[in-house]
Amino acid sequence: MLRIENLHAGIEGKNILKGFNLEIKPGEVHAIMGPNGSGKSTLASVLAGRQDYEVTEGSIEFLGKDLLELSPEKRAGEGLFLAFQYPIEIAGLSTINFIKTSVNEIRKYRGQEPLDAVAFLKLMKEKMALMDIDKSLLSRSLNEGFSGGEKKRNEIFQMAMIQPKLAILDETDSGLDIDAIRIVANGVNTLRNKDNAVLVVTHYQRLLDYIIPDFVHVLYNGRIVKSGPKELALELEERGYEFIKNEISVEEEV
């Protein structure tokens, strides 16, 4: 589904990703972990197509297409979704109007008819129950005055409405209490199936207690330095990122 090869990317002339490789198949959940500054957010931004980031080398193939050739909205149309670390506020634009526009723009990209009011409402009610979202939240201006937890839940609610093929969760657990993490994780797990995939980008392993990954990758200094099964996350939690750093420096000395 997603194949990233030898990716070099950065911002404002600074190289952050230096030869990043990753392959994700349908049905898989991958977790990218790493210390601050290792390039986690850069990876999420490059995948979603943020303008300020520059790709200097490498390729990204998504569902058979060259992802780097596509504008951000086309990537969304192809089925790529990014749950933002810091969701953006737009005053005066109701959350529900925003989501309806989003859902129908993506449908349009795929050559589907827009959802009519009845079908949209039905879908919305179903997903609201899943994410424990109150109707009053949806009539408020997009993310304006939302608590940290409400913003993150709103991200996953949008993901549920859009039903992407690849969902990237960028530090979705940051700033959430344990109940909110459970709700968010429950939402993600319910949406998992054999055809879609999830990429969880996180600093801490606690979200991975609830969203169980198939693979854990450790990102350090712009590259994946270690990959393993879900137990790797626990090891990291226990021993901290220092042990990875030490392993790397030993390797480099050799």
Next chain:
Amino acid sequence: MKTEIYTPERNVVDDDRTTIERTILSDYKYGFVTDIQADEAPMGLNEDTIRFISAKKNEPQWMLEWRLKAYRHWCTLAGEEPTWANVKYPPINFQDIIYYSAPKNKTNSKSLEEIDPELRRTFEKLGISLNEQKRLSGVAVDIVVDSVSIGTTFKEQLAELGIIFCSMTEAIQEHPELVKKYLSSVVPITDNYFAALNSAVFTDGSFCYIPKGVRCPMELSTYFRINAENTGQFERTLIVAEEGSYVSYLEGCTAPMRDENQLHAAVVELIALDNAEIKYSTVQNWYPGDKEGKGGIYNFVTKRGICKGNNSKISWTQVETGSAITWKYPSVILKGDNSVGEFYSVAVTNNYQQADTGTKMLHLGKNTKSRIVSKGISAGFSNNSYRGLVHVSKNAANARNFSQCDSLLLGDKCGAHTFPYIEVKNNTAVVEHEATTSKIGEDQIFYCNQRGIDTETAVALIINGFAKEVMNQLPMEFAVEAQKLLAISLEGSVG
């Protein structure tokens, strides 16, 4: 405005997207010229010009004298064009303007059926059907082309209720006592430079009179079209709402694209007596000039209403997207006790447009209230200023004002300015002013993009959200059109 195409939408916000999509890629689409023969005054301005206009309109002597008085006053102001507004333009040569231009065939048609077919097609193209059966049943229209009104719809139906809705020319002929009583009672001929000029040379406009206790059953509207070259449009609108009456009035306007600037200097006066309410909405879309700032309309307009009676209310709503320069301050004199004045405005400037607009709320009576909501959107190299005065006089006990002035910037070459003036002479007054300035951020656009929404649609969503509070004040028939206009005006300003 395409009033007959867009049936009232109850769910404007949710449905705006498709209309925006359809139109976002279009440029100013009202810029065509209709090839019609015109009956024109010689270029330039002197007393003979005024006599010519007055004679053309077959005016009574008192009207001519009133005009000449205004003209002579204007002459004393020579060289004293107002310069305090935050706009820049070369001096206007008032001798280079044609002050009267009327379509030759069937001016002032007694019946709508007699209108020149070429003109009829013009209005079909603008989306305004003169055929009453085809029109929205809720809107009566007076059509003004260049200097004259060419027809008014639904006149008979309104007359049954005692409502007078006709051109100013006709009002002077048929209802001289009302015109004499109210004309220049709110905006005196000496009020300001452009009001004096308008009084001298105004050629037409609309007149509405709502009798005591009558609630006008439909929207009244005037559509202004400048067609002829080198002409100025000087129209005069007068609305009188008698005790306990109500009227909602709309105006819309367009002009051809030309390289030369054209002057539009109108005067609008509103009078609300005891317990009366007037709601006045404007969707202004004069040609704004091209992307380099060449051409466009100078829109120098004086609009003022008086809440003359107790418990009366006047509400101005304006969506200003056109004109090279806009200079206008729809104001309310709150004379009656417990009267209410409102001003809701969205002003959009793009490319090299300049707007200096706002309001004056003059609190004279007791327990008077006013509310000002101004939303300025600037893009390109444009400049957008809010200028407002809240005045509470000595006897205006318990006056209340709330003002909210928000500016939204697109890009970093445009300007937004706020000039609020507050004068309070009574210590029981409560005056609140809030102001914000924000930019459409790349983060906001990217967030929308990531959700599959392209940049133009994203900008439209953001500005419609920003302007929502004002758009909600517009009559339903026009809200959709106004949202489209916002999107078109800002086309190409981001990305």
